[in-house]
Amino acid sequence: MSLLEIRNLHATVEGVEILKGIDLTIEAGSVHSIMGPNGSGKSTLAKVLAGDEVYEVTEGAVLLDGEDLLEMEADERARSGIFMAFQYPVEIPGVSTKYFLRAAVNAVRSHRGLDPLDAVGFLKMVKERAPMVDLDPTLLDRSVNEGFSGGEKKRAEVFQMAMLEPSMCVLDETDSGLDIDALKVVADGVNALRSPDRGFVVITHYQRLLEYIVPDHVHVLVDGRIARSGGKELAFELEEKGYSWIEQGSACGC
């Protein structure tokens, strides 16, 4: 059984169809990159997988470990193993990051039949994993994402991913707004989390991120459909020729 199976997925926002039939199968242990021009539906795909109710799925199916993902609410999806790293992590003044994250970790643990972590066990885990993305642990004393720099927000997203140990990670333009040093740190964090029982969808506009997170498969999304799929060399080809090369070409390549 595949980790994630997307079949003929159509989705609309405010009546406008953004995803027009996506088919994608992700095996555990593999990293798939989704590239594409602005407005092609990349972020929509991420949010539809995470369960954002702003988007309406009009057709198709998504299975996570064989379970019908689309029947689940966002929180149930997260507990079942989906994790989306937000392109724009939301600032929530007044909610302690540490408290929020412990609640999240324990929600996921309870779903997996594990005992909840107490404050000590949680802090131990934080100390272990914060260095993975070079995260200043004092950030956790602040409100969720409040006053974090762009780089801190993205590192915090990957840190949360490390804490929640999802089976299916979706990174929505995690590279946007990062300088090259921050990009390397974030990529190192992601690479450290790669494992045979975990799948990744890495959404990016630029090939640059893929120099650091080397994908097994690259898909090019154009106008709500996967226009071309290939190996990592497809990313380099895109960098060279631009998206217009595919947009002008046939509906599907390989």
Added chain:
Amino acid sequence: MTTMTRFADALMAAVNGDEGREAALARFNDRGWPTRRDEAFRYLDLRPLHGVDWALSGAQRADECVGLELPGAITLVFVGGRFDEAASDPMPEGVSIGNCHDSIAADVDPFTDLCLAACDQTLHIKIEAEVSLSGPLHIVHETRSDEPMLSAQRCVISAQANSSCVVVESIRLEGNVLCTPVTEISAAPEARVEFARIIDGTEDAWCCGTIAVRAEADAVVHASAIPFGGCVNRTRLESTLAGEHAHVDLRGLGVAGGNRHVETVLSVRHAAPDCTSNMLFKHVLGDTARASFTGRINVDEGAHGTDAVQTSRNMLLSDGAKAWSRPQLEIYADDVKCTHGSTTGRPDAEADFYLRARGIDPGTTASLLVWAFAAEVLDELEPSALRVQAASRLLDQLPGGDKLDPTVVAPDAEPDAT
């Protein structure tokens, strides 16, 4: 007034020839209950109070007094408006109970008049010059009654020059009760007063109170009103900045569900130059609850350098909930900074999705967002133990609140910070 025989008789007996109290009673009798045509009562329907024949503070026992747990506090207990010596700590120096003629509440309303007329056990708190009260003073008011009862409570805090004190009032009302707490705070030059009133009440209880503040030069007064529960919860907050460089901080957090009404009538008068005032009032409303906020700022002639900030924010948790917000500015001085802002809205949907996308169930995320909204008011409460107590009372009222830990929800309250 003819139908209110018992009540009228009881009031007459209570004032018993006392000039100030007679005057208050005369005002109340002359004016009668205001209607909604009265500017200050535009949003509140007082008809349920018409003709009610209240008893004045009956005999009650504080058999299970539910005060707050404030470590190091000196607790003074009043039951049905009467001081309960047995349930209280020994009275510290400067604190006494007696009659009180004068009031600094400038523009009295019917509830204040009722209180001034009916209360013969005013709690006087006098903090001598240069004295800092070590622990908080905790005043517990409990009133329980099935029959209509008026609970008149009055507290007069007089902080002398360069003194400081923390006073917490917790009011618990059960049953058919109208409570009219009046607290007057006079802060002499350079005095510092922290005051908070927390009100808890069953769904038939009314609480219509006043907090009046007068701050002299360089004095700092923080006053908060935190109404939880009760059918109607009205707080008049009246404040005069009477000396240069005085500062008042007035805050309120109202939480209401059912068909309850929370009202704040705020009035801040800048009577001296270079004073600052900061007003922040928030309401969380569910079901068909209503909140009304009237915020008045007066800047007198000559009060130049005034800096006044007034904010009112409402969070609506249901379609049936409703909030009104009415700022009023009257400025007779130049070189003045007065700002006011008001917002009313639902909990942030993006924040809600973010929390749920991390596996947290919808009930808990909703509670977290309400908490986050309220934290701005609660985090400023003194002493810090009060924040936790107020938080747990807030969480008690939220659907997923029982899953949250009031001691660690707030970023500042995290006990195990690295």
